[in-house]
Amino acid sequence: xxxxxxxxxxxxxxxxxxxxxxxxxxxxxxxxxxxxxxxxxxxxxxxxxxxxxxxxxxxxxxxxxxxxxxxxxxxxxxxxxxxxxxxxxxxxxxxxxxxxxxxxxxxxxxxxxxxxxxxxxxxxxxxxxxxxxxxxxxxxxxxxxxxxxxxxxxxxxxxxxxxxxxxxxxxxxxxxxxxxxxxxxxxxxxxxxxxxxxxxxxxxxxxxxxxxxxxxxxxxxxxxxxxxxxxxxxxxxxxxxxxxxxxxxxxxxxxxxxxxxxxxxxxxxxxxxxxxxxxxxxxxxxxxxxxxxxxxxxxxxxxxxxxxxxxxxxxxxxxxxxxxxxx
Amino acid sequence: xxxxxxxxxxxxxxxxxxxxxxxxxxxxxxxxxxxxxxxxxxxxxxxxxxxxxxxxxxxxxxxxxxxxxxxxxxxxxxxxxxxxxxxxxxxxxxxxxxxxxxxxxxxxxxxxxxxxxxxxxxxxxxxxxxxxxxxxxxxxxxxxxxxxxxxxxxxxxxxxxxxxxxxxxxxxxxxxxxxxxxxxxxxxxxxxxxxxxxxxxxxxxxxxxxxxxxxxxxxxxxxxxxxxxxxxxxxxxxxxxxxxxxxxxxxxxxxxxxxxxxxxxxxxxxxxxxxxxxxxxxxxxxxxxxxxx
Numbered sequence: 126x127x128x129x130x131x132x133x134x135x136x137x138x139x140x141x142x143x144x145x146x147x148x149x150x151x152x153x154x155x156x157x158x159x160x161x162x163x164x165x166x167x168x169x170x171x172x173x174x175x176x177x178x179x180x181x182x183x184x185x186x187x188x189x190x191x192x193x194x195x196x197x198x199x200x201x202x203x204x205x206x207x208x209x210x211x212x213x214x215x216x217x218x219x220x221x222x223x224x225x226x227x228x229x230x231x232x233x234x235x236x237x238x239x240x241x242x243x244x245x246x247x248x249x250x251x252x253x254x255x256x257x258x259x260x261x262x263x264x265x266x267x268x269x270x271x272x273x274x275x276x277x278x279x280x281x282x283x284x285x286x287x288x289x290x291x292x293x294x295x296x297x298x299x300x301x302x303x304x305x306x307x308x309x310x311x312x313x314x315x316x317x318x319x320x321x322x323x324x325x326x327x328x329x330x331x332x333x334x335x336x337x338x339x340x341x342x343x344x345x346x347x348x349x350x351x352x353x354x355x356x357x358x359x360x361x362x363x364x365x366x367x368x369x370x371x372x373x374x375x376x377x378x379x380x381x382x383x384x385x386x387x388x389x390x391x392x393x394x395x396x397x398x399x400x401x402x403x404x405x406x407x408x409x410x411x412x413x414x415x416x417x418x419x420x421x422x423x424x425x426x427x428x429x430x431x432x433x434x435x436x437x438x439x440x441x442x443x444x445x446x447x448x449x450x451x452x
Numbered sequence: 453x454x455x456x457x458x459x460x461x462x463x464x465x466x467x468x469x470x471x472x473x474x475x476x477x478x479x480x481x482x483x484x485x486x487x488x489x490x491x492x493x494x495x496x497x498x499x500x501x502x503x504x505x506x507x508x509x510x511x512x513x514x515x516x517x518x519x520x521x522x523x524x525x526x527x528x529x530x531x532x533x534x535x536x537x538x539x540x541x542x543x544x545x546x547x548x549x550x551x552x553x554x555x556x557x558x559x560x561x562x563x564x565x566x567x568x569x570x571x572x573x574x575x576x577x578x579x580x581x582x583x584x585x586x587x588x589x590x591x592x593x594x595x596x597x598x599x600x601x602x603x604x605x606x607x608x609x610x611x612x613x614x615x616x617x618x619x620x621x622x623x624x625x626x627x628x629x630x631x632x633x634x635x636x637x638x639x640x641x642x643x644x645x646x647x648x649x650x651x652x653x654x655x656x657x658x659x660x661x662x663x664x665x666x667x668x669x670x671x672x673x674x675x676x677x678x679x680x681x682x683x684x685x686x687x688x689x690x691x692x693x694x695x696x697x698x699x700x701x702x703x704x705x706x707x708x709x710x711x712x713x714x715x716x717x718x719x720x721x722x723x724x725x726x727x728x729x730x731x732x733x734x735x736x737x738x739x740x741x742x743x744x745x
Contacts, residue, residue: 246681250722
């Protein structure tokens with residue numbers, strides 16, 4: 126069970142997010158929709174990175190797959206139900222992750238990273254070059270769909286995103302977070318951490334290391350697919366840039382910014398980067414430089430990310446309980 | 453037949469530039485065990501500065517025949533960014549490799565805006581200076597002499613690096629450090645200066661490659677993130693840390709790209725990544741690498 130302080134934090138966070146469409150202009154609610162997409166995707170990504178110790182540099186592939194699934198299910202097939210889109214996105218991502226994960230989890234460390242990067246670029250060049258199938262660099266349109274079977278015809282796209290769809294995504298994030306919390310704190314999650322910290326010993330004790338890594342990879346891919354479907358719905362487009370390796374880099378960036386040693390770190394990172402990027406883009410066209418400098422500072426000085434800084438602050442006020450390694 | 457020869461020669465030219473950048477990547481990985489994503493940014497930096505320097509030189513009346521030396525000087529000058537960046541990377545030596553990778557990714561982001569700040573968002577290119585050395589014609593088959601000079605320069609670089617690593621004392625120190633850092637340090641090798649010089653040499657190879665390519669193609673902001681991926685393919689195919697691997701890998705990637713452009717354009721990049729994946733799965737150490745851990 127989460128501690129009382131954590132439950133309180135989650136409750137405050139959910140209430141604060143729920144108040145955004147009420148209190149702030151629609152612009153902000155609209156801005157936070159990608160945050161939900163990234164938060165969900167990164168929860169899964171961190172199961173792989175933070176808890177299993179595998180850094181994928183091609184994870185944007187699954188976000189892209191989610192968006193393209195949305196384009197195919199809602200656009201090409203004309204099934205305008207967002208729940209079915211989500212199921213299709215998660216299924217497609219898991220199905221693709223099965224063979225790719227099977228090949229990738231034979232390696233760890235830098236080789237795992239390079240192999241996932243290569244698969245990501247393979248997917249990118251496929252989407253980019255096979256114009257007649259995928260629309261090439263102009264991508265595929267993701268049309269509006271019904272949400273919970275309701276058409277919301279009275280709303281235009283912005284109102285839909287800032288209203289019903291916003292709460293829909295918030296609910297999805299809560300469900301996704303709760304599910305992942307259960308996964309992480311199950312015996313399965315314990316297995317993952319044991320094989321992250323000492324794969325030889327885990328194997329010696331009878332943990333089937335590769336199967337567990339593969340399972341973590343598939344779960345993280347499914348989360349990525351769901352995040353990608355939300356992202357596709359928000360943009361209204363699925364295009365190859367979603368799959369580019371720099372986008373994968375941004376996923377890692379957000380996770381490290383928030384802190385991959387912490388369950389909630391990726392969510393904090395996604396929120397921080399979404400807001401920060403928006404602010405920076407309105408101030409300067411050189412926002413990449415600022416983000417890069419921040420990433421460098423985080424990597425060098427605060428490797429435990431914002432969540433790590435927060436726990437350090439919290440500790441100033443009370444006696445230390447135990448060292449915090451991904452609980 | 454002449455079309456085929458053109459394609460092959462184009463592929464070899466591409467391979468020559470690719471080899472320079474990939475050799476820098478190899479050197480840094482071999483000795484420092486860092487995958488430097490920023491090597492593509494060094495390449496772009498050399499390209500942009502090469503254009504500026506050539507234009508400035510021609511403007512002040514330097515004869516165009518000096519194109520090649522000017523570009524080499526441009527590459528050498530831009531390699532000066534190497535030592536300060538190595539100083540920055542020093543803070544993550546010995547840390548987890550994902551942190552090292554992320555720090556070089558941060559450099560990629562920063563460099564992109566530095567280039568945008570100095571040279572603007574529009575692609576830049578030189579005029580017809582590439583033809584200053586004339587063309588070699590054989591029936592329908594023509595090739596600028598400049599391209600041949602670059603290929604020769606890359607081969608010369610390969611030979612020099614090989615000689616340096618195998619025949620000189622300092623080269624032996626580098627290889628010893630790559631083999632076993634702790635032991636080398638215990639035997640009195642100054643690992644700090646070795647790392648600094650290796651990284652600077654790696655940077656130089658990147659900026660030089662960029663400077664040499666600009667007479668034939670434009671410099672753009674995207675070239676950094678696109679080229680690093682290709683250089684990465686080269687080192688994986690050739691084997692991480694191996695110089696011979698970089699040479700063969702560059703040749704393979706260059707030729708495959710050139711050929712697939714003619715035969716089946718959709719396959720251009722796809723073919724390269726299929727080979728990368730096949731290499732990683734079947735022979736993760738690459739064609740020339742030692743068995744990986």
